Amino acid sequence: MFVVKVLLQYPSREIEISGPMSVTKLLRKLDLNRESVLVIGSGTLIPADSVLADDAEIEIRPVISGG
Amino acid sequence: MKCRVCREPAVIDLRRHNANFCAEHFLRHCCQQVERVIHDYKMFSPEDRLLVAVSGGKDSLAVWDILHELGYAVDGLYVGLGIERYSGESLSYVSDFVDRRGLNLTIVDLGDTYGFDVPGAAEATGRVPCSACGLSKRHVFDSAAVDGKYDAVVTGHNLDDEAAVLYGNVMRWQVDYLGRQRPLLEARDGFPRKAKPLVRLTERETAAYCVLRGIDYQVEECPMAIGNKHLGFKETLNLLEDRSPGSKAEFYFGYLKRAVDRFSDAEDRGRLGICSGCGAPTDAEVCAFCRLVSRSAGATQPVAFKARNEATVSKR
Numbered sequence: 001m002f003v004v005k006v007l008l009q010y011p012s013r014e015i016e017i018s019g020p021m022s023v024t025k026l027l028r029k030l031d032l033n034r035e036s037v038l039v040i041g042s043g044t045l046i047p048a049d050s051v052l053a054d055d056a057e058i059e060i061r062p063v064i065s066g067g
Numbered sequence: 068m069k070c071r072v073c074r075e076p077a078v079i080d081l082r083r084h085n086a087n088f089c090a091e092h093f094l095r096h097c098c099q100q101v102e103r104v105i106h107d108y109k110m111f112s113p114e115d116r117l118l119v120a121v122s123g124g125k126d127s128l129a130v131w132d133i134l135h136e137l138g139y140a141v142d143g144l145y146v147g148l149g150i151e152r153y154s155g156e157s158l159s160y161v162s163d164f165v166d167r168r169g170l171n172l173t174i175v176d177l178g179d180t181y182g183f184d185v186p187g188a189a190e191a192t193g194r195v196p197c198s199a200c201g202l203s204k205r206h207v208f209d210s211a212a213v214d215g216k217y218d219a220v221v222t223g224h225n226l227d228d229e230a231a232v233l234y235g236n237v238m239r240w241q242v243d244y245l246g247r248q249r250p251l252l253e254a255r256d257g258f259p260r261k262a263k264p265l266v267r268l269t270e271r272e273t274a275a276y277c278v279l280r281g282i283d284y285q286v287e288e289c290p291m292a293i294g295n296k297h298l299g300f301k302e303t304l305n306l307l308e309d310r311s312p313g314s315k316a317e318f319y320f321g322y323l324k325r326a327v328d329r330f331s332d333a334e335d336r337g338r339l340g341i342c343s344g345c346g347a348p349t350d351a352e353v354c355a356f357c358r359l360v361s362r363s364a365g366a367t368q369p370v371a372f373k374a375r376n377e378a379t380v381s382k383r
Contacts, residue, residue, distance in 0.1 A: 010287055035305040038274050044090065045078040045275055047068045063274040064227070064301050065124055066197070066292030 005057040006030075019056075024048045027060075036064050079275050082312035090279045097276045100267040101133050108251040110262040115218035117141040117262075120208045121164075121172070123157030123285040126223030128164050129273040130265050132282060134221065135168060141221065146207050147176035148200060149184025150291055157285045164282065175207050183363035185291060191363045196291035199359060206356035210347065212259035219260040227270040229263070230315040231300040233322055246330035249323065256339040257348035269315070270301075 004017045006026070017026060023039050023046055039046040041058040052058065068077040070089035077087035081096075088096055104110065111117060117134065121127040121143040134141045145161050148154050158174070165172045178184045181203075183191070188199040212220045229248070236244045254260040265273060277284050292298065307314045339348040344357035353361075 033302075033305050033309050035269070035271060035308045036302070038271065038278060040278060043278075043281075045278060047077055047087070048080050049068045061274065061286055062288075063125070063270045064288075064298060064305070065126070065270065066288060066295050066298040066301075 003054070004052045007057070007059045009059060009061045019054060020051050022048075023050050023052065026052065030060070032060065037062055078279070081272070083269075083308070083316055085312075094276065094279055097129075097268060097272060098133055098137060101130070101264045102137065104250060104264050104267050105262075108249075108262075110251050110264060111139070111219050111260075113138055113140075115140070116216070117219055117221050118208070118212050118215065118217040119143050119221040120204065120223070121145050121161050122223075123160035124223070125274045125277045125282075125284045125286075126225050126228075126265060126270070128160070128223075128282050128284050129268075129276045129280075130221060130223040131164070131170070132168075132280060133276075134264065135170065142171040142173065142215075142217075144173045144175065144208060144211050146204050147174060147178065148203070149176070149178045150186060150289065153285075153287065153290055156287070160283060160285050173211065175211070177203055177207075181360050181364070183360065188359055188363040189291070192359060194359075195295070197295055197297070199363075200291065202355055202359055206345075206347065206354075209259055210345075213257065217259065219262045221262050221264060223265055223273070224263040225265045225268050225270050225273050226315055226319060227301050227304070229266050230304055230319045231297055233319055234300045234304060235296060242330050246327065246332070249327060257341075266319070267316075 004019050004021065004026075006015050006017055008015065008030075017029070021029070024034070027034050027037065027039070034048065038061045039058055040061055041056060046052075046058060068080060068087045069075065070077045070092050071086040072092040073089060075089045078090050079093050080087045117139055119127060119131045119134070119141050121131060122145070131141055131143060143161065143165060145158060147158065161172065164170075185196050185200045185203065188194070188203070189196040192199060208220050211217075229250075233245075233248055235241075236248065250263045250266045252258075252261040268276070276282075304315050304318075339350055340352075341347070342349045342352075342354035342357055344353050347354045347356065349355070
């Protein structure tokens, strides 16, 4: 088993998820709509079919704005 | 996941296009979508001077960056709204963006120029903050575009914005608003031409564009907007989009293709007069913005004319 560090933005909080897990499955587990967020790691986008590495640190960034 | 164009590993999937893209070809896709909108709606030409309404968020910085990359002459206008820490941070993102590219930015601070800020205006008038904010920004952008003889005001409204506004207007059958919901509004009666080149890109795409271009933008939602109706409409539409990719585009572009002209007659095209306070076009003696200024500042007469002509305008 490994642990993925997930930084969720706005409100900002960090959680740890047991792996291995694909991005799609992670978003489903967190009940997040994939149309409403980006998954970012190492300054770039992480595609939906990626399986997160055991030392992964990722950011899940909301993209909806209310202006 | 492979890029549809080059078959290299993809970084993003766009289900409504049934396509995946690598970073290079996704950025190209975004520029092509913008070029297509500019062409289809005859928005402007490379000879035109454009003024982009910039907030420090992903959409306004993305549209400015794309138009700059495409070779258009675009200056920026930022309106300081006086929203606690949020406004200061938003300006820092805009400043960083223009400094890196050597672009022209004008800053108009509502407090310095008109004597009120958005939270104060909302409290003084009993309006929701987003209403006072939108009214103020429209007035400042329109005035700056007309005074500066710009050919068009460009805004960063994206597909999600337009679909959500359409959804809200349809839900309440706001037929007078439905007739005006187009990617391009021609100049008329003292109002500048207004263009929305991002309407073929979703919010997820504009955010992805910024990440891949290394554009640092304000991710935090405006504290005044949290929980507003517009956000609720977007969440609702994204639930549909998740189940049926392409729904938002079909809703919005289907409306433009099949329905918007049916509402043109409902649009109020009455002859406009001139505001006695600021000289802006209005259907009343005093325009809505001058009334807002007056009520917010506690003044007994419109003060915007003086304020506008002695505006605290910063040029970078």
